[in-house]
Amino acid sequence: LRTFRTLRILRLISSVPAMRVVVDAVLKTIPAMLSISALLSIFYYVYGVLCVEFFGEKFPEWFGTLPRALYTLFQIMTLESWSMGIVRPVMEVYPYAWIVFVSYIVIVGMIALNLIVGVIVNSLNEITQSKNANNDL
Structure with a gap:
């Protein structure tokens, strides 16, 4: 039970207004995050099967x-x-393996993960604008 006392730090979220805005933005993005996670999982699975077939x-x-x-x-x-650690040894046997790995990094690492950041930033921006509009009234 003593370890649960560390959760008292979560009271900071309710006492600091800026933290409340960030938590609201993250909670608001959950449906979009689920869609992005599903998309990431599809790419992840497809590339997993490709790698097993090509390099397994x-x-x-x-x-x-x-x-x-x-x-x-x-x-x-x-x-x-x-x-x-991984790509160079594979490329010694399969010289065109870089196409699989670079496309995977570009699709998953750059595009999809940036979608997550973009959704959170967009939600944070919307919440900030709505709070500013309410303050103007």
């Missing part, structure tokens, strides 16, 4: 099964040692 035979430790491929793709998505 020669690189079973990274792409041998779908769960391994999804874990490796998550590592690539976060850009954690993706180039030297």
Whole structure:
């Protein structure tokens, strides 16, 4: 029960108006986030299946099964040692593998994740504008 006392810090959200605006913006974006998450999951799954089919035979430790491929793709998505650790060894065997990996990073890493940031910023902007309009009245 003592560990739950750390949750008292959450009272800051209700006492600091700027934090309340940010939390309202994040809560308002949940439906859009679910749509973006579904889209990300579709791309993630498609690329996972592609990687298992293309690279699974020669690189079973990274792409041998779908769960391994999804874990490796998550590592690539976060850009954690993706180039030297994964892509370059794969490209020694499959020279055109860069097309799969670069397209994955561009689609998932750049476009889809920026959609999440854009939705949150847009929601934050709408909430700020509506509060300013209410203050003007």
